[in-house]
């Protein structure tokens with residue numbers, strides 16, 4: 431029996447004494463049945479074979495067995511229902527199981543679940559590309575589909591590098607990205623993540639060397655970036671940024687003016703500007719796309735996370751006419767050399783089209799504004815709590831930053847005990863709920879954060 435299964439079968443499950451101290455982190459919510467029954471057999475067997483993301487498998491709390499979702503609620507195997515504060519990594523913007531998306535996917539499953547885009551095109555991909563081009567500002571009008579955010583960013587980077595090659599300019603293979611940024615977990619994208627938060631050190635030697643700068647927030651940092659671009663423009667293919675909110679790097683906010691400065695600097699030094707809207711796209715920051723809040727049109731833009739309303743994996747890299755034109759040629763070597771097997775999957779595109787219907791038919795952005803004020807009000811009491819250094823809200827993103835979090839496993843367990851799913855990381859506790867979350871559920875989320883942080887003893891890891 432592996433050590434992990436020993437954890438899964440510890441006292442909390444079987445009534446026998448816990449074999450390891452880590453069992454303290456097992457929250458009440460993952461107890462088996464409400465009358466102490468064992469967790470389901472699929473869980474007991476599977477937990478020994480599944481490798482979970484970003485988790486030290488030895489010491490992390492065992493995953494919570496989930497059996498159902500609906501709206502902003504998640505039902506656990508023991509029948510307990512918890513309120514979801516994360517919307518499954520920010521994807522489930524309409525809440526879980528929206529019937530309009532479910533019906534569209536079911537219809538598509540009947541006619542054609544998938545056909546490759548190698549030499550073929552189907553209605554769902556065509557309609558989705560047309561709609562994205564119409565929604566996005568400027569002439570962002572050519573859509574390349576992929577199946578994950580990281581790959582969408584990889585494609586954006588390849589587009590930028592090949593844009594210069596196709597234009598007859600050699601040597602432009604590097605990117606400028608920013609401290610606090612996050613663009614994915616693949617080899618290419620890790621190299622443009624924040625060097626401390628990311629895995630630059632661990633994977634040194636594997637990763638290409640990129641240029642990580644400070645965002646141009648003021649005169650000094652703007653001048654520094656201007657100098658950097660002046661010195662190295664001939665090796666830089668593009669500038670890559672998450673507009674308005676840097677998400678997985680710490681939920682850090684910046685002003686629209688920063689994006690206007692980046693557009694001006696990219697133009698002055700003749701380089702491409704890439705906005706990674708994988709987190710910010712589809713209403714999360716209050717506008718449909720963050721670039722619209724700044725009135726800035728990037729040369730390339732990526733979307734994913736909420737694209738299908740949190741139902742199926744799909745991403746897109748959208749290029750302006752100018753970028754696409756550099757690939758438009760009689761020369762086969764000038765084609766974009768990329769093509770994921772499942773690109774433009776018809777089920778995923780049907781889900782995305784249905785999700786866009788909902789943005790058209792239902793008052794989503796007004797709901798985001800309502801979530802924003804409720805987050806402001808509900809999280810305000812955190813300001814006076816010990817260890818809290820900042821409380822910030824933008825759109826449907828609420829962040830409480832602490833001076834540090836000593837024991838994140840324990841903190842997560844206490845949120846579960848309070849009946850909510852909240853997933854703190856680094857020094858922050860945050861909420862990114864569904865835009866459709868009922869006011870009561872949102873109050874339960876903010877109330878749980880206030881209560882749990884107020885009771886925080888700031889203990890050190892065992």
Ligand SMILES: *Cc1c(COP(=O)(O)O)cnc(C)c1O
Nearest residue numbers: 578579580612613614677708709
């Ligand atoms: C999540 C995220 C990615 C990576 O997307 P995956 O689908 O996890 O590969 C890239 N950029 C940003 C801004 C993200 O939030």
